[in-house]
Amino acid sequence: MNFWEKLQKIDRRIIYFLLLLVIIIPQFRPIKFKPKAMPPVERLFRYIDNIPEDKALLISVDYSPDTEPELHPMTYSLLRHAFARRVKVGVLTLGILGLGLAEDALKTVVKEFQGKAKTSLDSIIYGRDYVFLGWQTPPLVVLLGMGESITKVFPVDYYGNKTDTIPFLQKIRNYRDVSIVVSIAGSAVPFWYVTYAQTTFGVRVGAGSTAVQAADFYPYLNSGQVTGLIAGMKGAAEYEELVERELNVKERRKATEAMTSQTFAHIVIILFIIIGNISFFFLRKKKR
Amino acid sequence: MRNRLPLAIVFLFGVFGILPFFIPHPIVQNLDNEFRNYHLRIIYAFSLVLGVGSIIRHHWEKIRRKKEHWEYSYVLLASLAVTAVIGLLGGIEGKGPLPTSIGRLRFDIQTIYISIAVPLGATMFSLLAFFMASASYRAFKARNFEATLLLIAAFIVMLGSMPPVARLLPKLPFISEWILTVPNTAAKRGIGFGITLGVLATSLKIILGIERSWLGGTK
Numbered sequence: 001m002n003f004w005e006k007l008q009k010i011d012r013r014i015i016y017f018l019l020l021l022v023i024i025i026p027q028f029r030p031i032k033f034k035p036k037a038m039p040p041v042e043r044l045f046r047y048i049d050n051i052p053e054d055k056a057l058l059i060s061v062d063y064s065p066d067t068e069p070e071l072h073p074m075t076y077s078l079l080r081h082a083f084a085r086r087v088k089v090g091v092l093t094l095g096i097l098g099l100g101l102a103e104d105a106l107k108t109v110v111k112e113f114q115g116k117a118k119t120s121l122d123s124i125i126y127g128r129d130y131v132f133l134g135w136q137t138p139p140l141v142v143l144l145g146m147g148e149s150i151t152k153v154f155p156v157d158y159y160g161n162k163t164d165t166i167p168f169l170q171k172i173r174n175y176r177d178v179s180i181v182v183s184i185a186g187s188a189v190p191f192w193y194v195t196y197a198q199t200t201f202g203v204r205v206g207a208g209s210t211a212v213q214a215a216d217f218y219p220y221l222n223s224g225q226v227t228g229l230i231a232g233m234k235g236a237a238e239y240e241e242l243v244e245r246e247l248n249v250k251e252r253r254k255a256t257e258a259m260t261s262q263t264f265a266h267i268v269i270i271l272f273i274i275i276g277n278i279s280f281f282f283l284r285k286k287k288r
Numbered sequence: 289m290r291n292r293l294p295l296a297i298v299f300l301f302g303v304f305g306i307l308p309f310f311i312p313h314p315i316v317q318n319l320d321n322e323f324r325n326y327h328l329r330i331i332y333a334f335s336l337v338l339g340v341g342s343i344i345r346h347h348w349e350k351i352r353r354k355k356e357h358w359e360y361s362y363v364l365l366a367s368l369a370v371t372a373v374i375g376l377l378g379g380i381e382g383k384g385p386l387p388t389s390i391g392r393l394r395f396d397i398q399t400i401y402i403s404i405a406v407p408l409g410a411t412m413f414s415l416l417a418f419f420m421a422s423a424s425y426r427a428f429k430a431r432n433f434e435a436t437l438l439l440i441a442a443f444i445v446m447l448g449s450m451p452p453v454a455r456l457l458p459k460l461p462f463i464s465e466w467i468l469t470v471p472n473t474a475a476k477r478g479i480g481f482g483i484t485l486g487v488l489a490t491s492l493k494i495i496l497g498i499e500r501s502w503l504g505g506t507k
Contacts, residue, residue, distance in 0.1 A: 012422045019421050033451030036458075038465055065409025100401035103380075138332045141324050152325065159380060200309075211449070218473045219480060234449045263450045265417065270446060272425035273439070280429045 044228020302495030
């Protein structure tokens with residue numbers, strides 16, 4: 001086996017090991033690359049930034065643990081953004097696996113804000129500033145039902161409180177009081193919101209998706225059916241950057257930290273593709 | 289009768305599912321609300337019972353027949369039982385009748401989920417990065433014009449997503465964005481129309497009873 005043939009057949013364990021190194025090492029000391037926000041992220045940020053006082057942001061946590069590293073930072077950033085701007089937030093999930101993650105994000109971000117609050121006005125209070133509706137099934141019932149009455153679809157919230165007694169839900173009754181629904185998912189759930197909630201009730205829809213799935217959203221983004229898109233770790237890091245820069249919310253930026261590992265992993269993958277192609281061309285030339 | 293009844297049910301509810309989107313009359317809308325808000329939920333509740341029953345039966349059978357990796361079925365059944373009991377009786381964050389902590393050790397449903405389910409799920413999905421790296425090295429070759437185009441587009445999109453590269457070449461992320469916005473959208477729309485028309489045709493065939501394979505094997 002000559003040199004070029006050897007390059008064609010690098011043991012996959014070597015690739016795995018190199019990738020493991022470039023992913024793990026930056027985790028110990030991440031470089032904070034500051035990404036520039038691209039138009040889809042910027043559009044969503046600006047829209048949420050201008051939500052009127054009497055309207056709410058609905059965050060639909062529609063991902064599961066497998067995509068948590070990529071999508072959870074988006075939920076953090078959206079909550080930080082909304083709380084910093086004093087936008088009312090309703091959180092729900094269409095998949096049962098999203099419950100624990102939504103609860104975790106809410107608990108973490110509320111704690112961050114409570115730590116800095118000095119008066120009741122600064123505080124983030126359950127039932128006044130946000131509500132966690134929990135999970136209901138089937139999705140079709142939730143998607144269409146919220147257009148008529150949120151409390152009818154969710155008679156009790158995640159903690160077992162009757163929703164019709166919660167002040168937040170006395171003001172935010174259905175999609176007419178919701179400025180935008182942002183569905184964060186590693187699946188096609190945001191499209192369901194477009195198909196059912198937007199088509200029937202005209203509510204705006206934003207999306208957060210994994211990077212591999214992002215390409216599917218562009219037709220909807222171009223048509224205006226999806227207002228803005230946070231795509232993958234990069235999109236999450238861009239949103240974190242906007243939240244920190246424009247609202248001065250300085251908290252741990254998990255997506256920005258993870259971008260170091262992702263960048264080096266991409267470099268390794270690109271290098272291996274180049275190596276594979278160079279050896280491929282030399283071998284092809286030799287055969288001819 | 290064995291075939292006609294399911295076909296009639298599918299036809300009835302298939303048509304009933306379409307009508308509310310076209311007929312705004314209160315009779316149709318109220319009937320749709322009633323069915324969607326109450327009856328559909330009851331049907332879904334049954335699917336949970338069906339799902340749990342099916343998974344228990346499948347794994348119990350695996351253990352009984354000592355099929356390959358039957359030992360893991362014990363782990364699954366034990367995990368199912370433990371999490372179900374803690375979830376049902378422990379309440380959210382241990383506020384239920386069942387105690388969910390011993391000293392500082394907490395094992396309420398939220399702690400179990402965040403400490404076990406989330407890392408396990410994330411680990412499984414992260415393996416994809418390793419397979420993708422190895423597969424792209426082996427398969428991503430500029431064999432012909434189309435493959436070369438694909439390779440160039442992939443390189444631009446990958447490089448465009450790297451903040452240091454974007455700093456060196458500020459226009460690259462916008463080229464990457466253009467690839468996603470224009471050529472990608474054009475292809476995706478074509479594929480999307482194709483899929484949607486296919487789904488529509490298949491759905492109509494099922495509703496009208498032309499496509500009957502879902503009924504299972506018959507004479």
